Amino acid sequence: MAAAKIHRTLLEAPLAGWIVIRILEFLEQEVANPTAPLEELNLVVLEAQVAIRRIKGIVGDLTAFSRESKAGEAVVDLRTVVDEAERLAAQRTGHQIGIQSLLPQDLPKVMGNQRHLAQVFLNLLINAADAIDETSRTDGQIWIRAAKKGEAVTIDVDDNGAGLPAPVLKQLFVPFFTTRAPKRTGLGLATSREYLRRAGGDLTATPRPEGGARFTVALRAAP
Numbered sequence: 755m756a757a758a759k760i761h762r763t764l765l766e767a768p769l770a771g772w773i774v775i776r777i778l779e780f781l782e783q784e785v786a787n788p789t790a791p792l793e794e795l796n797l798v799v800l801e802a803q804v805a806i807r808r809i810k811g812i813v814g815d816l817t818a819f820s821r822e823s824k825a826g827e828a829v830v831d832l833r834t835v836v837d838e839a840e841r842l843a844a845q846r847t848g849h850q851i852g853i854q855s856l857l858p859q860d861l862p863k864v865m866g867n868q869r870h871l872a873q874v875f876l877n878l879l880i881n882a883a884d885a886i887d888e889t890s891r892t893d894g895q896i897w898i899r900a901a902k903k904g905e906a907v908t909i910d911v912d913d914n915g916a917g918l919p920a921p922v923l924k925q926l927f928v929p930f931f932t933t934r935a936p937k938r939t940g941l942g943l944a945t946s947r948e949y950l951r952r953a954g955g956d957l958t959a960t961p962r963p964e965g966g967a968r969f970t971v972a973l974r975a976a977p
């Protein structure tokens with residue numbers, strides 16, 4: 755369910771609840787001391803039914819959303835995920851780019867969907883490879899470094915590619931934004947961020963001072 759819809763339904767729930775409470779108060783008074791004609795009582799009972807049905811629908815939508823966002827969540831070993839992404843990236847880009855991954859031995863496992871996380875790292879590696887291709891340099895390099903930061907694990911994916919000029923930086927996560935048409939579709943970063951946010955994490959980007967880009971994946975450490 756889209757965030758805008760959740761926001762709207764969350765705003766509507768208290769209003770519908772308030773309507774039901776006021777109607778019950780009114781009916782309580784009418785039982786104690788009848789004044790209203792029967793048709794009016796019928797009408798307010800009908801209104802209460804509509805409001806209750808609305809609340810029922812909202813609660814149903816929200817529980818469906820929380821099930822959807824937790825779908826397939828498991829304890830995931832980042833080493834497996836990164837290995838898988840590296841293997842697929844080598845197949846897809848079909849050429850040699852040095853990838854140096856530094857995942858500490860004692861790195862905790864993380865919470866997420868293994869398939870989605872592999873897709874996220876694959877997207878980041880292909881993007882880095884594209885950005886390196888753009889420079890036509892021969893010493894293209896990608897660095898993957900992970901660290902535990904409190905309850906989170908962060909993984910930096912750095913490259914010495916073309917870098918992130920301000921206008922690109924601003925639109926990185928906008929669906930269909932791409933500087934690589936027609937080869938690419940501009941959905942990689944938008945979907946990657948969505949996957950990570952569903953797992954309670956995030957994806958951010960910064961230009962590296964020495965040139966190239968840094969993408970930082972944050973995930974919840976497994977308990």
Ligand SMILES: Nc1ncnc2c1ncn2[C@@H]1O[C@H](COP(=O)(O)OP(=O)(O)O)[C@@H](O)[C@H]1O
Pocket residue numbers: 877881882885913915916917918922926931932933934935938939940941942943944966967
């Ligand atoms: N590592 C990177 N270095 C430089 N630019 C990048 C990098 N990753 C992404 N970008 C920029 O962000 C845009 C959007 O990326 P993405 O959402 O993955 O879509 P796509 O790869 O299909 O273009 C890219 O077209 C590119 O301009």
Ligand SMILES: [Mg+2]
Pocket residue numbers: 877880881938940941942943
């Ligand atoms: Mg991409």
